[in-house]
Amino acid sequence: MTIPAVRIPAARVVFTPEERARILELVDRSLSSGSLTLGPLGDEFETAFAKRHQRAHAVATSSGTAALEIVLRASGLSGAEVVVPANTFFATAAAVVHAGGRVRFADADPGTLSVSVSSVAAAMTPATAAVIVVHVGGTICPDMEAIADLCERRGVVVIEDAAHAAGSLGDGYPAGTFSRAATFSFYPTKILTSAEGGMIVTDDVTLADEARVYRDQGKASFLGGGHVRLGAAWRMSEVHAAIGLVHLDHVDESIGVRRAVATRYDGALRSLPGVTVLEEPPGSWRNVYKYPVLLDPWIDQAALGEALATRGIALSGKVYATPLHREPVFAGMDGAIPPDGLAVAEEVCARHVCLPVHSDMTVAEVDRVVDALSAALASTPPGRR
Numbered sequence: 289m290t291i292p293a294v295r296i297p298a299a300r301v302v303f304t305p306e307e308r309a310r311i312l313e314l315v316d317r318s319l320s321s322g323s324l325t326l327g328p329l330g331d332e333f334e335t336a337f338a339k340r341h342q343r344a345h346a347v348a349t350s351s352g353t354a355a356l357e358i359v360l361r362a363s364g365l366s367g368a369e370v371v372v373p374a375n376t377f378f379a380t381a382a383a384v385v386h387a388g389g390r391v392r393f394a395d396a397d398p399g400t401l402s403v404s405v406s407s408v409a410a411a412m413t414p415a416t417a418a419v420i421v422v423h424v425g426g427t428i429c430p431d432m433e434a435i436a437d438l439c440e441r442r443g444v445v446v447i448e449d450a451a452h453a454a455g456s457l458g459d460g461y462p463a464g465t466f467s468r469a470a471t472f473s474f475y476p477t478k479i480l481t482s483a484e485g486g487m488i489v490t491d492d493v494t495l496a497d498e499a500r501v502y503r504d505q506g507k508a509s510f511l512g513g514g515h516v517r518l519g520a521a522w523r524m525s526e527v528h529a530a531i532g533l534v535h536l537d538h539v540d541e542s543i544g545v546r547r548a549v550a551t552r553y554d555g556a557l558r559s560l561p562g563v564t565v566l567e568e569p570p571g572s573w574r575n576v577y578k579y580p581v582l583l584d585p586w587i588d589q590a591a592l593g594e595a596l597a598t599r600g601i602a603l604s605g606k607v608y609a610t611p612l613h614r615e616p617v618f619a620g621m622d623g624a625i626p627p628d629g630l631a632v633a634e635e636v637c638a639r640h641v642c643l644p645v646h647s648d649m650t651v652a653e654v655d656r657v658v659d660a661l662s663a664a665l666a667s668t669p670p671g672r673r
């Protein structure tokens with residue numbers, strides 16, 4: 289078989305020539321002014337991001353991980369028990385531990401890969417002080433309102449780890465508006481990137497002010513004052529802010545392309561034996577950061593990946609390959625696993641794969657992926673049942 293000349297990668301970082309020129313202009317402005325961190329570009333990025341996500345305040349940080357730890361500390365949750373999804377990135381749970389807290393894992397929902405109100409309720413204990421919900425792959429968790437009601441009744445704080453969900457909507461509301469405070473990541477693979485970086489959004493002015501103190505070594509103010517909190521070097525530089533600010537301008541265009549990719553995949557894959565499409569929940573307007581599907585358990589995923597690679601397609605693997613309670617750092621951690629276990633998180637980690645999706649993907653590329661997947665499934669020997 290001849291390998292197609294142009295490989296379709298799992299993900300692609302997209303900056304147009306115009307965007308690159310604008311970023312260089314802004315970086316030049318920053319270098320010539322000598323304002324290299326916590327300056328006007330950061331302020332502009334924060335203002336634009338807060339507006340796009342309909343929150344009163346945004347605080348830019350050095351990463352999504354830093355944003356999470358800052359929110360926990362600034363909310364007085366250091367040392368608290370926090371429910372986090374078993375199916376999320378390491379940083380969601382690690383931030384709780386870095387802030388001195390204890391994690392309690394919630395099981396996944398097979399339709400969204402996120403948590404559900406029942407899995408959150410099953411994970412909570414009388415000691416639970418906060419719940420962090422992750423919008424896995426960019427789909428706003430459809431149970432957000434029910435989770436917020438449950439938490440309000442129990443006096444528990446809700447935080448969104450919206451690392452994947454910049455620009456996504458749920459029932460018309462942007463990611464980041466379903467909680468006391470939400471965090472975003474601008475890591476290079478994200479739809480909106482600043483190379484490295486993160487953002488906190490909130491309507492709570494006290495929390496926003498505290499977050500600004502924490503991100504700059506816990507100093508009472510940028511130019512002086514004592515170290516009043518145990519903060520760290522969690523600032524966003526002006527160079528990173530320049531990249532993020534320009535990319536933010538194009539986020540809706542990128543999402544438009546990605547949604548069209550998802551619609552085409554959905555239509556083609558619904559009838560493909562062995563594949564279960566994860567349907568967009570009613571009321572959701574997802575950014576399609578990832579396009580995961582569930583594969584039937586009989587499919588040998590390694591063989592499938594190889595068969596696709598010979599056709600020039602990179603199967604991006606998984607959103608998360610291992611649920612966090614199976615990660616060496618968290619395995620065996622006292623009290624982390626709820627009584628009913630975390631069977632769905634284990635199953636969805638094992639069964640899902642992500643198809644390529646890029647902010648400039650063409651219809652021809654989508655069709656090539658679909659054709660290759662259909663052919664590869666037909667030629668892949670069954671795995672162990």
Ligand SMILES: Cc1ncc(COP(=O)(O)O)c(C=O)c1O
Nearest residue numbers: 351352353377379451473474475
């Ligand atoms: C769900 C989730 N939370 C937090 C993070 C951490 O973000 P960062 O890499 O910007 O620290 C990521 C990173 O990809 C993530 O996927």
